Amino acid sequence: MLAKNKLRIALIGNPNSGKTTLFNALTGSNQHVGNWPGVTVEKKSGIMKHKDYELEIIDLPGIYSLNAQSLDEKIARNFIVNEQPDLILNIVDAGNMERNLYLTMQLLQYRKPVLIALNMIDLLEKMDMIVDYPKMETMLNCPIMPISATKKEGLEELKNKLISVDSFQEYISTAKVAYDEVIFASIDRIENFLEAEAGEDINQYLYTKQVDSCQIDDPCIYYGTIDKHYFFLRLLEQDELIIKNINYDFMNFVNREREKISKHTRMQTELLIAEGIYGYVRGLCKDVIQRKTSSRKKNSDSLDQVFLNQIFGLPVFVLIMYLVFSLSMTFSEPFIGFIEIFFEGLLVDGTRNLLTMMHFPEFLKIIIADGLGGGLMTVLSFVPPIFLIFLCLSILEDSGYMARAAFVMDKVMRYLGLSGKAVIPMIVGFGCTVPAIMATRTLDSKRDRVMTILLVPFIQCGAKIPVYTMFAMVFFRQYAGLAIFLIYLLGIFFAFISAILFKKLLFIGHTSEFVMELPSYHLPTWNGIMTHTWFKLKSFVLRAGQTILIVMIFMALLNSLPLYHNAKDNITETPLTLSGKVLTPLFKPMGIEKDNWHATLALFTGFFAKEAIIGTFEGLNLSENFDTHAEEEEEFSIADSFIEAISEFKEGIIGAFHKFFNPFKLEEIEQEEEELNTHYLKHKFKSVHQVIAYLLFIMIYAPCMASIVAARTEAGSRLALFQVVYLTVLAWIVGTFYYQFSQLKDGISWMMLLPIVLSFGLLAFIKFYAKDENNIMDRG
Amino acid sequence: MWFKNRGRKPCGACPRRRPLDNSLESAFEDEQYKIINNPHRKSFELGLFNGNVIKVIRNNCNQRNIIIGVADSRYIISKDIARHIKVEMVS
Numbered sequence: 001m002l003a004k005n006k007l008r009i010a011l012i013g014n015p016n017s018g019k020t021t022l023f024n025a026l027t028g029s030n031q032h033v034g035n036w037p038g039v040t041v042e043k044k045s046g047i048m049k050h051k052d053y054e055l056e057i058i059d060l061p062g063i064y065s066l067n068a069q070s071l072d073e074k075i076a077r078n079f080i081v082n083e084q085p086d087l088i089l090n091i092v093d094a095g096n097m098e099r100n101l102y103l104t105m106q107l108l109q110y111r112k113p114v115l116i117a118l119n120m121i122d123l124l125e126k127m128d129m130i131v132d133y134p135k136m137e138t139m140l141n142c143p144i145m146p147i148s149a150t151k152k153e154g155l156e157e158l159k160n161k162l163i164s165v166d167s168f169q170e171y172i173s174t175a176k177v178a179y180d181e182v183i184f185a186s187i188d189r190i191e192n193f194l195e196a197e198a199g200e201d202i203n204q205y206l207y208t209k210q211v212d213s214c215q216i217d218d219p220c221i222y223y224g225t226i227d228k229h230y231f232f233l234r235l236l237e238q239d240e241l242i243i244k245n246i247n248y249d250f251m252n253f254v255n256r257e258r259e260k261i262s263k264h265t266r267m268q269t270e271l272l273i274a275e276g277i278y279g280y281v282r283g284l285c286k287d288v289i290q291r292k293t294s295s296r297k298k299n300s301d302s303l304d305q306v307f308l309n310q311i312f313g314l315p316v317f318v319l320i321m322y323l324v325f326s327l328s329m330t331f332s333e334p335f336i337g338f339i340e341i342f343f344e345g346l347l348v349d350g351t352r353n354l355l356t357m358m359h360f361p362e363f364l365k366i367i368i369a370d371g372l373g374g375g376l377m378t379v380l381s382f383v384p385p386i387f388l389i390f391l392c393l394s395i396l397e398d399s400g401y402m403a404r405a406a407f408v409m410d411k412v413m414r415y416l417g418l419s420g421k422a423v424i425p426m427i428v429g430f431g432c433t434v435p436a437i438m439a440t441r442t443l444d445s446k447r448d449r450v451m452t453i454l455l456v457p458f459i460q461c462g463a464k465i466p467v468y469t470m471f472a473m474v475f476f477r478q479y480a481g482l483a484i485f486l487i488y489l490l491g492i493f494f495a496f497i498s499a500i501l502f503k504k505l506l507f508i509g510h511t512s513e514f515v516m517e518l519p520s521y522h523l524p525t526w527n528g529i530m531t532h533t534w535f536k537l538k539s540f541v542l543r544a545g546q547t548i549l550i551v552m553i554f555m556a557l558l559n560s561l562p563l564y565h566n567a568k569d570n571i572t573e574t575p576l577t578l579s580g581k582v583l584t585p586l587f588k589p590m591g592i593e594k595d596n597w598h599a600t601l602a603l604f605t606g607f608f609a610k611e612a613i614i615g616t617f618e619g620l621n622l623s624e625n626f627d628t629h630a631e632e633e634e635e636f637s638i639a640d641s642f643i644e645a646i647s648e649f650k651e652g653i654i655g656a657f658h659k660f661f662n663p664f665k666l667e668e669i670e671q672e673e674e675e676l677n678t679h680y681l682k683h684k685f686k687s688v689h690q691v692i693a694y695l696l697f698i699m700i701y702a703p704c705m706a707s708i709v710a711a712r713t714e715a716g717s718r719l720a721l722f723q724v725v726y727l728t729v730l731a732w733i734v735g736t737f738y739y740q741f742s743q744l745k746d747g748i749s750w751m752m753l754l755p756i757v758l759s760f761g762l763l764a765f766i767k768f769y770a771k772d773e774n775n776i777m778d779r780g
Numbered sequence: 781m782w783f784k785n786r787g788r789k790p791c792g793a794c795p796r797r798r799p800l801d802n803s804l805e806s807a808f809e810d811e812q813y814k815i816i817n818n819p820h821r822k823s824f825e826l827g828l829f830n831g832n833v834i835k836v837i838r839n840n841c842n843q844r845n846i847i848i849g850v851a852d853s854r855y856i857i858s859k860d861i862a863r864h865i866k867v868e869m870v871s
Contacts, residue, residue, distance in 0.1 A: 065825045096852050099827045271824055278829045300854070301837075308847070310840055407845060407856050414844055419858070513861045515823050518847065518854035 006047075008056045009162070010079060012107070013091035014100050015062030016400070016519040018119040020044075022091055022149040023059040024531050026159070050159040058085065064099070066106045067237070067270075071441035071449075080107070081221055081241060087168045088114045094131065094146070095123050097289065101281045102274075105177060108142060111227040113171035115143050117158060122148040130290040139284050142173040150525060179233075179276035182264050186257045187232045193253050207245050220244045236261070237270045300400075300520040307401065313408040320401070324392040325430070325488070329465075329481065332384035334652025338645045339380045345641025347373035371553040378466075378615055379545040386462040387537050389431045394532040398524035402427070403516060416496060417503030419443070419514045422452045426495075429459035432540050433707040436461075437714055444514060450715050451499070451507050454723055457703040458495035460488050462540070463610040467698060470614055474681045475691050491699055494734070498726075505763070506770045551605045551612040576601065589751045590697060590735035591690035598684055599694060609704045617681070693739035701731035722769050726762070733758050804846070804862040807836045813867035820861050827853065833870055 013019045027046025044059040060079055061072035068074040080088060088107055092100040107114050124131060137144045145161055147154035165171070198205035206223050221241045223231060234242050235254055243251060258269045265272055307316055352369035360368075396402055402424050410420025421443055429436035436456045440449045460468075468487055472480035558576040565572050580597030583604070592599050602616040685691045702708070702724040712720035737755040807813055812835050818824050827850040828834060837854065838847035845856045 064822075067821065067825065069822060098851055099853060102825060102827075267830075268819065268821075270821055271819070271829075274821070274824050275829055278827075278832075304837075304847075304854075308838065310843070403856070407847070410845055410856075411843060420845070420856070513820075513858045514845075514856070515820075515826060515858070515861060516856045517826070518856060520852075520854075 006054055006056050007086040007168070008058065008083075009048075009087045009089050010058050010060055010083075010085035011089045011091065012060045012076060012080065012103075013062060013119075014064055014093060014096075014103060015517065017062065017091050017093040017096075017100060018149045019062060019091050020059060021525070021528060022117060022119065022147070023057060024527060025149050025152055025155055027057055048159065048162075050163060053163045055162060057089070063103065065103055065274075067239070069444050078241075080110070080112075081226075084112075086113065087162070087171065088112055089117060089162075090114055091117045091119050091149075094118050094120045094129075095127055097131075098278075098281055098285050101284065102277055104140070105175075105277045105281060108140065108173040108175050109177065109227065109230045109233070111172055111174075111230065113168035114173060115145065115161065115171055116140070117149075118144055118146045119149050121146040122151050122153060128291060132288045132290075136284070136288040139175070139287065140173060141175045143171060177276055177280045180265065180272055182261050183233070183236065183269075183273065183276065186236060186261055187229065190232050190235070190254060190257060191228075194250065197250070206247050206250060233273060237273055300518075303521055304404070304518070307404045308407055313404075317405055317408045320396070321427070324389065324396070325485075328385050328388035328392060329484070330656045332388050334649050334656055335384035336381050337652045338649040339384070340377065341648055342641050342645035343377045343380055344374075345645075346638060347377050349641075350638060367553055367557060371555075371557070372549065374618060375549040375551075375553065375615060378611070378618060379541065379549065382463070382466045382611060383537070383541060385465050386431070386540060387533065389462050390533045390536045390540075391529065393428060393431050394529040394536070395524050396427070398522060398528050398532070400519040400521045403518050406516060407518070416499035417507060418448055418451060418499070421514055421516060422448055422455075425452050425456055426459050429456045429461060431462050431536065433457055433459075433461045433703050434710045435536065437707060437710040440714065447507050450719060451502055453711050453715050453719065454502060454726075455495045455499055457707065457723070457727060458491045458498065458700070460491045460699065461610065461703075463704065464698065466611060467606075467613045468695065470617075471681065471691060471695060475685070475688055487695060487699055490696070494700060494730070498730070501763075501766065505766045508770075551608065551615045555601075555605070555616055587697075587732075587735075589740065589754050590693040590732065591687070591739040592694065593686070593690075596684045596690075603697065603701070606698065607702060607705065609706070610698075613698065689739055689742040692742075693735040696738055697731045697735035699731070700734055701728045703727070718769075725765065729758060729762050729765075733762065802866050802868060804836075804848070804857070804865040804867050805839075805859045807839060807846075807862075807867055808869075809836050809839050811836055812870040814870050816866040816868055818865045820864060823855070823857060823861060823865070826855060827851065828855075828865065834867075 011019055011023055023044065023046065026048045046057050046059070048055045048057050058079070060076040063073045063076045066077050066080070068077040079085070090104050090107055092104060104114070104116060118131070118133070121131075131146075133144055133146060143161060145154060145158045147158055149155070194202060194206070202223055221231070221234070221239070226234075231242065236258060238258075261267075261269045261272060267275070306312060309316075348369055351373045352365055355365045355369060396405075405427065406420040406423050408420075409423040413420050413422050422440075424442065425436045425439035428439045433456055436459070437453050440452045440456075443449045443452060465484075468484045469480070472483040476483040555576065558574060561574050562572045563574055563578060577597065580601040581594070584592055584594055584597045584600045587600055587603075588594075598617060602613045605612040605616045685694065703711075708720050708724060711723055733755040736751070740749060740752045740755070743749065802816070804813070812833055815828055815830050815832050815834065818828050818830060820828075828848075832850065835849040836846065837849050845858050846862055848855055848857060
C-alpha cells in the first residue's frame with residue numbers, strides 16, 4: 001500500500017491546459033499561497049484528502065518545455081529537477097495533444113514517476129475526435145486518466161488512481177524516443193570518452209568542484225541523479241543545469257560532437273533533438289487519435305476579428321479598461337457607504353460607549369476605539385473597490401483576453417522600448433503593484449523585466465483609490481469621478497515619459513523578441529474567478545490592513561504623548577507634531593504650508609502603505625479632536641446604525657446604476673454639502689493648487705514598502721534604491737513645478753528654479769546609474 | 781499563383797520593408813505554409829518544427845507581430861523571429 005504520510009505531487013503542464021482548475025478541484029479550500037524561495041513568484045500548494053490519504057499537491061507555473069527561458073518557467077523546471085516530487089502529475093490538454101505531449105515526452109525521459117491527466121475530454125466530442133486511451137497508455141508506458149477539470153468528470157477515478165498503487169515507482173515510464181541515428185552515435189562516443197577518461201570515479205572527473213546536493217535556488221543536475229542516457233542527451237542540448245561546473249576538457253569533447261551533428265544534419269543539435277520528440281509525438285497522435293473534421297474553435301477566431309482588429313482593437317481595449325474601472329468605482333460606492341455608517345457605529349462609537357461604561361481612561365479610548373476601531377473601519381471601507389478590481393482582472397485573465405491586450409498594445413509598448421507582453425503586468429498594476437511586479441516574471445528578457453518593474457509604480461494601484469476618492473470628494477465634489485480618471489491618465493503619461501527616458505539613457509538596446517500563445521477564449525467559471533479573486537484580496541487586505549492598523553494606532557499613540565507646551569502657538573507639542581514640522585519646509589515649494597505638517601506626515605506613512613495616508617489624516621484629525629470627543633458622546637444604538645446603513649446602501653445601489661449608465665451626468669449634491677465644506681482637509685489645504693500639487697506627488701512618489709521589497713527580490717537592491725530615489729525626486733519636481741507655475745500670476749519666485757535645477761540633477765543621476773546597470777544587463 | 785494574392789500585401793511587400801522573400805515575415809494572410817527551416821528554439825518547441833504546416837492568420841505591414849495558427853493553437857510571433865523562419869506556400 002502507498003504510504004499514508006504526506007507525499008508530494010507536482011502538477012505540471014502547458015499554460016492554459018487547466019492546471020489551476022484541476023488544482024482547485026483536487027484541493028478545495030485546503031490551499032496555501034506563499035512564495036518560492038528567493039523570488040516573489042507565487043507558490044501554491046494544497047492538501048488533497050481522499051479516503052485515509054493526505055497528498056500535498058504543488059501547482060507549478062505553466063511551461064511548454066523543460067528548456068525554460070522566463071523566470072516562472074525556470075521555477076517549474078527547477079522544482080521537477082531538484083525537489084524530487086514523489087509523483088509528477090502531468091496535465092495534458094486533449095484538444096491540443098501534439099504540443100502538450102512534447103513536454104510529456106521530456107518528463108518521461110527523466111525516468112521519474114509520471115501520471116498523465118488528459119484534461120478537457122468533454123471537448124473531444126465537440127471536436128469530432130476519438131482517442132484510443134489504452135493504446136496511448138501502452139505507447140507512452142504511463143498511466144493516463146481522462147478527466148474534465150471544469151466539469152469535474154473523472155476526478156474521483158483520478159484520486160483513486162493516485163492512491164491505488166503500492167509505490168509511485170510503478171509509474172516510471174520506459175518509453176524511448178527514436179532520435180536521429182547521429183544523436184545515438186554521438187551519445188555512445190561521449191559515454192565511451194567519459195569512461196576512458198574518468199575511470200571509476202566519474203563525478204570527480206566530471207566536475208570542477210565538490211558535487212553537492214542541489215537546491216531550488218541553486219539548481220543543477222549532476223551525473224547519476226537522472227537516467228544516464230537522458231543526461232547525455234541534455235548535455236548535447238547544452239542544458240544550463242547540466243553544464244554547470246562541468247570539466248572543461250569533457251565539455252570541449254561534447255562541443256565537438258555538437259559541431260559534428262550540425263555539420264552532418266545542417267541543423268542545430270537542440271533543434272534536431274526537439275524534432276526527434278515531435279516526430280515521436282506526431283506518430284503517436286496519428287495512431288491514437290481519430291479525427292473526422294478540422295476542429296479549430298471557430299468562436300475564438302471570430303471574436304479575434306473584433307478584439308485584434310487593426311482599427312477597433314485599441315478602442316475595444318480602452319473601452320474594456322474603462323468598464324473595469326467604471327464598474328469597480330461606481331458599484332463599490334454603496335458598499336463603502338454601508339461600511340462607513342454601520343461599522344463606524346459599531347467599531348468606533350459602539351466601542352467608545354462600551355469603554356466609557358467600563359470607565360477606561362481617555363487615552364485608551366482613543367487608542368482602542370479611534371485607533372483600532374477606526375483603523376478596522378478604514379480597512380473594510382477599501383475592500384469593495386479592491387475586490388471589484390481584482391474580480392474584473394480575474395475575469396480578463398481567465399477569459400483569455402490578456403494575451404490579446406498584449407498584441408493590441410504591442411505597437412505602443414515597442415515605442416516605449418518594451419514588448420507587448422509587458423502590458424499584462426501593467427494592467428495587473430491597477431489592482432496592486434506587488435502582484436504586478438511578480439507578473440513581470442513572465443517576460444523573457446531581463447531588460448524588459450527590469451524596465452517594467454520601474455514603470456509599474458506609475459500605474460495607480462487600488463490602495464491609492466481611497467486617497468484620491470477622499471480628496472476628490474472634498475475638493476472636486478462635482479467632478480470627483482473625472483478628477484480620479486485624470487489622475488490615472490496622468491500616471492500613464494508619466495510612465496510614458498519615464499519609459500522614453502529609460503530607453504534613451506538606461507536600457508539602450510533592442511526590445512526582446514517574443515512568442516506568445518493566444519489561448520482560446522473561455523467562459524470563466526464562477527469557482528475559478530472567485531478563488532483567484534479571494535486569494536488576491538486576502539493577501540492584499542492582510543498586508544495593507546496590518547499596516548493601516550499599526551499606523552493608525554501608532555499615530556494616535558504618538559500624538560497623545562506630550563513633549564512640551566508651545567506657549568507661542570498655545571499647543572502641546574508631541575513627537576508627531578514635531579517631526580512633521582521639521583520635515584514640512586522640504587515641501588514648502590510645492591505648497592505645503594507650515595501648519596499643514598499632517599500632509600508631510602501622511603506622505604511619510606504612505607511610504608509604508610499608500611492606504612496609510614488616509615489613516616494618518618484620520619488619526620491626526622481624531623487626536624486633534626480629542627477634547628471635543630469626550631464631550632460629544634451621544635446615545636448609541638447598533639440597530640439605528642444598521643437601519644441608517646441599509647437605507648444609505650439602497651439609495652447608493654440605485655444611484656450607482658444611474659451613474660454607471662449616465663457617466664457624464666453631474667451628480668446632484670444636496671446632502672453632505674455642509675459636511676464636506678467643513679471637512680478638516682479644507683482647513684489644511686488653503687487652495688486647490690496645493691491639493692493638485694500634493695496629489696501629483698502622491699501619484700508619482702516611491703511605491704509602498706511591500707512593492708520595494710518585491711522589486712528588490714526580483715531585480716536587486718540597486719534597482720530598488722534607484723526606483724525609490726527616481727520616483728520621489730520626480731514627484732517633487734512635478735509637484736513643485738505645478739504649484740510654482742500656478743502661482744505665476746503673483747510673480748516669478750526663485751523657487752521656480754528649483755525643479756528645473758533638480759531635473760538636470762535627475763538626468764545626471766540616471767546617467768550615473770546607467771553606467772553600471774548596462775553592464776549588469778549585458779551579463780543578464 | 782500571382783493573381784491569387786492580388787490586393788493583399790504581406791509585410792515583406794511593404795515599400796519601406798524588406799523585399800519579398802521566403803521568410804514567414806513576408807507570408808500572406810489566410811495562406812498555409814510549410815516550415816522549411818526554423819532556427820528559433822522556443823517557437824520550434826511550440827510546434828513550428830521543420831515540415832509542419834502552419835496558417836498565417838494576421839500579417840499587417842504596420843504591426844510588429846504576426847499571428848499564426850499551428851493545428852488548434854494560435855501564436856503571436858514578433859517579426860524579428862518570423863524573419864528567420866523560412867517557409868514555402870502549400871498549394
